[in-house]
Amino acid sequence: MAATTENLPRLKSAVDGLTEMSENERSGFINLVSRYLRMVFMFITNDVDVSETKNLLDKLVVLKLNGGLGTTMGCTGPKSVIEVRDGLTFLDLIVIQIENLNNKYGCKVPLVLMNSFNTHDDTQKSKYPRVVADEFVPWPSKGKTDKDGWYPPGHGDVFPSLMNSGKLDAFLSQGKEYVFVANSDNLGAIVDLTILKHLIQNKNEYCMEVTPKTLADVKGGTLISYEGKVQLLEIAQVPDEHVNEFKSIEKFKIFNTNNLWVNLKAIKKLVEADALKMEIIPNPKEVDGVKVLQLETAAGAAIRFFDNAIGVNVPRSRFLPVKATSDLLLVQSDLYTLVDGFVTRNSARTNPSNPSIELGPEFKKVSNFLSWFKSIPSIVELDSLKVSGDVSFGSSVVLKGKVTVTAKSGVKLEIPNGAVVENKDINGPEDL
Numbered sequence: 307m308a309a310t311t312e313n314l315p316r317l318k319s320a321v322d323g324l325t326e327m328s329e330n331e332r333s334g335f336i337n338l339v340s341r342y343l344r345m346v347f348m349f350i351t352n353d354v355d356v357s358e359t360k361n362l363l364d365k366l367v368v369l370k371l372n373g374g375l376g377t378t379m380g381c382t383g384p385k386s387v388i389e390v391r392d393g394l395t396f397l398d399l400i401v402i403q404i405e406n407l408n409n410k411y412g413c414k415v416p417l418v419l420m421n422s423f424n425t426h427d428d429t430q431k432s433k434y435p436r437v438v439a440d441e442f443v444p445w446p447s448k449g450k451t452d453k454d455g456w457y458p459p460g461h462g463d464v465f466p467s468l469m470n471s472g473k474l475d476a477f478l479s480q481g482k483e484y485v486f487v488a489n490s491d492n493l494g495a496i497v498d499l500t501i502l503k504h505l506i507q508n509k510n511e512y513c514m515e516v517t518p519k520t521l522a523d524v525k526g527g528t529l530i531s532y533e534g535k536v537q538l539l540e541i542a543q544v545p546d547e548h549v550n551e552f553k554s555i556e557k558f559k560i561f562n563t564n565n566l567w568v569n570l571k572a573i574k575k576l577v578e579a580d581a582l583k584m585e586i587i588p589n590p591k592e593v594d595g596v597k598v599l600q601l602e603t604a605a606g607a608a609i610r611f612f613d614n615a616i617g618v619n620v621p622r623s624r625f626l627p628v629k630a631t632s633d634l635l636l637v638q639s640d641l642y643t644l645v646d647g648f649v650t651r652n653s654a655r656t657n658p659s660n661p662s663i664e665l666g667p668e669f670k671k672v673s674n675f676l677s678w679f680k681s682i683p684s685i686v687e688l689d690s691l692k693v694s695g696d697v698s699f700g701s702s703v704v705l706k707g708k709v710t711v712t713a714k715s716g717v718k719l720e721i722p723n724g725a726v727v728e729n730k731d732i733n734g735p736e737d738l
Contacts, residue, residue: 318654329704329726333640333684336654340643356411362502363413365483367570369468370400370490371461372419384421386490388672390628390637391644396490402647403496415497416482418473419490420464432467434459436598439590445598454593461487461564462584462603469577478570485573487566487605493637493649494626495565501618502567511572512612514538515565515620520659524553526561527606529617535610536617538562542587560617562606563625572612584608622658623651631675632663639685655686666694680723700725 317339321332372386386396394402397419404417433456435444446455464487468474477485484505488495505513516529527540544552551557576582584607589600609615626649628634636642641660642649669675680701685691687706695713700723707729713719717734721727725738732738 330684330702333654333686333704337640337643337652340653359499360411360413362499362506363407363411363415363497365481365506366497366502367416367418367477367482367485368400368404368497369418369420369464369485369487371464371487371564372397372421372490384490385628388628388634390493390634391642391649394644394647396493396628399493399644399647399649400490406646407497416477418468418485420461420467432459432463432470434600436591436593436600439597439599445596450596457600459600460587460602461605462582462607464605465568465573465582465608466577468573474570474574474577478574482570485568485570487564487568489564489627491629492563492565492625492627494622494624495563496624496648498620498624501620504618505567505569508614510567510614510616511569512609512615513567514606514609514615514617515563515567515624516560516617517563517620517622517625519555519559519561521555523561524555527604528552528558528561529609532610536615537610538604538606540585540587540604540607543585560619563620564606565620565624566605568608568612576608576611582608582611630665631669631672632665634672634675635663635665635682636660636685639682641685652686657689661685661688662690664690664692666697668696669693683721695719697721703727 318336321327321336324332327335370386372384386400389395390399400417404415407413407415435446436450436455436457437443438445438448441448444455468485484502486497486502501513501515504510514529519526519528525541527538530537530539539552541549541552584603587602587604589602591598591600609617626637628637637649641652641655643652644650669678678697679699681699681703683699683703683705685705687704688709690708691705692710692712694711695715696718697711697713698719699721702724703721704726706727709727709730709732711719711721711732714734719732719735719738721732722738730737
């Protein structure tokens with residue numbers, strides 16, 4: 307019988323009956339076999355039309371929005387330099403992915419990192435002054451000339467920034483046709499040849515990837531048809547009395563992943579005509595005790611200005627952002643594997659949804675996050691995890707079902723090495 311991914315459930319069922327193996331050994335073996343089957347499948351399918359794939363990729367530019375700060379996780383710099391797996395950062399993984407594509411197909415897909423304005427890279431966002439709210443004057447004109455007096459005006463600035471940097475014209479002269487734009491912290495945002503081929507064949511100037519909304523995504527923007535155009539509707543545009551309706555996963559079933567595919571000639575035409583008038587997002591802040599206003603735009607809102615624009619409903623696997631240490635726990639666990647820079651979900655997990663993970667404030671900062679774990683627990687069969695208080699995990703811990711661990715004030719709880727915790731509420735040592 308040929309080795310295919312269809313064999314995996316039968317193999318997993320047989321392995322479950324091997325009492326000589328520990329839980330970790332079973333999980334590790336299934337993980338290894340699933341990686342092998344994916345490798346075989348990729349070899350068989352990708353060996354066909356290599357020249358066509360090269361021709362497609364030679365028309366593509368990949369641009370990663372690299373301005374996000376890791377303040378939620380206690381970082382002072384860009385989130386993209388946080389280690390994700392095996393000592394590799396977000397940026398490392400992105401570079402490895404593009405290098406592997408170029409080496410495999412003999413193509414030249416350029417990678418552009420769109421940085422915030424306070425970097426020295428020549429492809430950076432515009433630098434706008436924050437406005438002092440009370441006087442409505444630029445803050446730098448009042449003497450605030452350091453970096454806090456300025457701001458990058460949102461990722462809607464990606465289009466004029468590409469033009470102003472000279473890169474847009476350079477790419478067009480090289481025969482490039484499309485740019486794939488995505489957030490650098492979205493580990494699922496990888497090049498998809500099916501989407502690229504569809505856009506080229508159908509002359510779609512703009513494509514937004516959307517995915518089914520869950521309760522964790524109720525604030526995400528959604529696509530609507532308005533005045534004969536596909537448009538992005540953001541929660542900030544919704545009147546208060548309709549916010550709950552907007553958040554409904556029954557009425558608005560999809561949301562914007564911010565994975566965008568855009569035609570380069572169309573960007574040039576619209577930027578030159580000053581035609582990209584996206585909705586303004588007012589963002590009031592208080593910095594150093596001063597109330598300031600910064601005006602921003604979103605790249606997704608540009609969809610209505612492009613001809614033949616579409617949204618494409620993609621699997622949830624293409625939206626894997628890391629916004630907090632709970633997300634970091636997911637991607638560092640056995641729920642995912644790392645192959646050639648790509649983070650791939652472990653097919654041994656039968657539940658299509660990821661576990662729900664809530665970590666207490668003790669786990670918030672990435673700098674000490676790993677100190678609570680001798681090794682990241684196995685969570686392939688986990689449904690939900692809630693941890694609060696002074697809790698640490700030993701090595702080779704397996705978590706299954708619904709697990710809650712709560713350490714009372716002044717009490718230290720340690721989950722012992724090799725423990726298998728299934729459907730348990732642990733509130734003290736006596737529950738272990």
